[in-house]
Amino acid sequence: xxxxPPRFLIGAHPTRGQLWAAIDPTAxxxxxxxxxxxxGAYLKPFLDEQSARDALFAAGAASIDEERARxxxxxxx
Numbered sequence: 637x638x639x640x641p642p643r644f645l646i647g648a649h650p651t652r653g654q655l656w657a658a659i660d661p662t663a664x665x666x667x668x669x670x671x672x673x674x675x676g677a678y679l680k681p682f683l684d685e686q687s688a689r690d691a692l693f694a695a696g697a698a699s700i701d702e703e704r705a706r707x708x709x710x711x712x713x
Contacts, residue, residue, distance in 0.1 A: 642681050644674065645688050647697025655697055657681075657688035670695050 642660035647670070649655050656677035657670045661684065668682040670691050682688040692700050 642678060643685075644677060644703040645685070645692060646701050646703055647692035647695065648699045648701075649695065649697050652696070655692055655695055657692050659683075659685050659688050 642658040642663075645657045645659065647655040647657070652672060655670050655672060656674050657668075658677040658681035660681035663681045663683060666680050668687065668691070669677070669680040670688075671677040671680070682691065689700055
């Protein structure tokens with residue numbers, strides 16, 4: 637069984653720019669956080685989409701989009 641990579645939500649903040657939140661329901665022993673870079677969000681994912689959305693709105697994001705698929709990177713689907 638191959639592990640699926642986490643999904644990402646991107647919040648548009650009026651002064652901070654893009655805010656990222658990763659979603660990975662298989663994450664364990666982490667405290668989820670939003671980040672100003674994609675990699676920072678990847679390191680501390682949320683367990684579900686609603687928690688990620690709530691955190692982005694709490695941080696002041698005016699709108700939230702889902703990251704568009706980047707194609708088949710490194711054989712992951």
